[in-house]
Amino acid sequence: MNHKHKQYRGYLIDLDGTVYRGTESIPEATDFIKRLQDAEIPYLFLTNNTTRTRQMVVDKLAGHGITATVDQIYTPSLATRDYLLDKADTKKPLSVYIVGEIGLYQALLQAGFVLDNEHPDYVVVGLDNDLTYDKVKKAVLAIRSGSNFIGTNADKNLPNEEGLVPGAGSVIAFVEAAVQKKALYIGKPERIIVDMALKQLDVARDDVILVGDNYDTDIKAGINSALDSLLVYTGVSTKNQVAQQPIKPTYEINDLTEWKL
Known part of the structure; x- marks a missing residue:
């Protein structure tokens, strides 16, 4: 064929x-x-995948016999960073509240965005294996008080060796249910x-x-x-x-x- x-x-x-x-x-x-x-x-x-840093993805590829550089990896974490950089005002850094893991934190914080748990410009929600009610609550209260709401990607499930486990879309849906509005989605x-x-x-x-x-x-x-x-x-x-x-x-x-x- x-x-x-x-x-x-x-x-x-x-x-x-x-x-x-x-x-x-x-x-x-x-x-x-x-x-x-x-x-x-x-x-x-x-x-x-937003949980891994680009270097972690490069290392994973190496384990499968594939040589890659960090510049060849593109994720919703980086796309969120680039989207927000387009929106940023040069006078002051954008503030963010993040529900997610190292891949998302690193992409946003290395770009110069600052963390704000209460009144951030943007709440960015992705997959978080250490999700707690408190993290969701902070995200919900911030969005309800006027923060913009971004979801990294809509995948409700992830296939792994255990079966179909909850993906980022399920975490974002938790927040969406409580704020009664949809996130702006970035990923595929x-x-x-x-x-x-x-x-x-x-x-x-x-x-x-x-x-x-x-x-x-x-x-x-x-x-x-x-x-x-x-x-x-x-x-x-x-x-x-x-x-x-x-x-x-x-x-x-x-x-x-x-x-x-």
């Missing part, structure tokens, strides 16, 4: 389910990344993260393709961003599920050996 397709000059590539499955490597994906490197085609890894399938990633990749939109295993996040991110998409059946979505969708991915493959650069 070797598709005839245009030659793309840039790639946005999902991680979990596409490049690896948790602790399990996907050899066809490792080979695909090596082919991109050999052809000197630029790419970014575009993940919805939203256009915001793709636009920010394209700015960093610096390749024209028409020449970039988004590669992923999940129709609802990856492929919809492509559709929402007017970007061609490649669905690989090594992760979440199945052929039966995708067959029901009104808008199909630009291309569908069983694994990445089928994709010629």
Whole structure:
């Protein structure tokens, strides 16, 4: 099933389910990344994971036999940072209240934003394995008193070795229920993260393709961003599920050996 397709000059590539499955490597994906490197085609890894720092992602990739630099990792934490930097007033640093983990904290605090637990400019909510009622309460009270509300990504569940566990979207939904309004979402399938990633990749939109295993996040991110998409059946979505969708991915493959650069 070797598709005839245009030659793309840039790639946005999902991680979990596409490049690896948790602790399990996907050899066809490792080979695909090596082919991109050999052809000197630029790419970014575009993940919805906000809990890890970029260095932690680089280390995880190394464990799967893939060499990457921190500049090749793009997450909703970084997209939130870049979105807020666009909004920031140069006169005073933006203040934030964060519900999340090291990846989100590092991205925002290294950009110069300051923490404020009571009246921040923005409340940013992501996945937090140490979630407490008190953290949610502070977020809710701040939003109710006028802070802007950002959610890192809408994934309600995460697949791991235990099954489908709560994702960032479930934590954000907890806050949304209490403030009775929706967050502004940054991660896939939203256009915001793709636009920010394209700015960093610096390749024209028409020449970039988004590669992923999940129709609802990856492929919809492509559709929402007017970007061609490649669905690989090594992760979440199945052929039966995708067959029901009104808008199909630009291309569908069983694994990445089928994709010629």
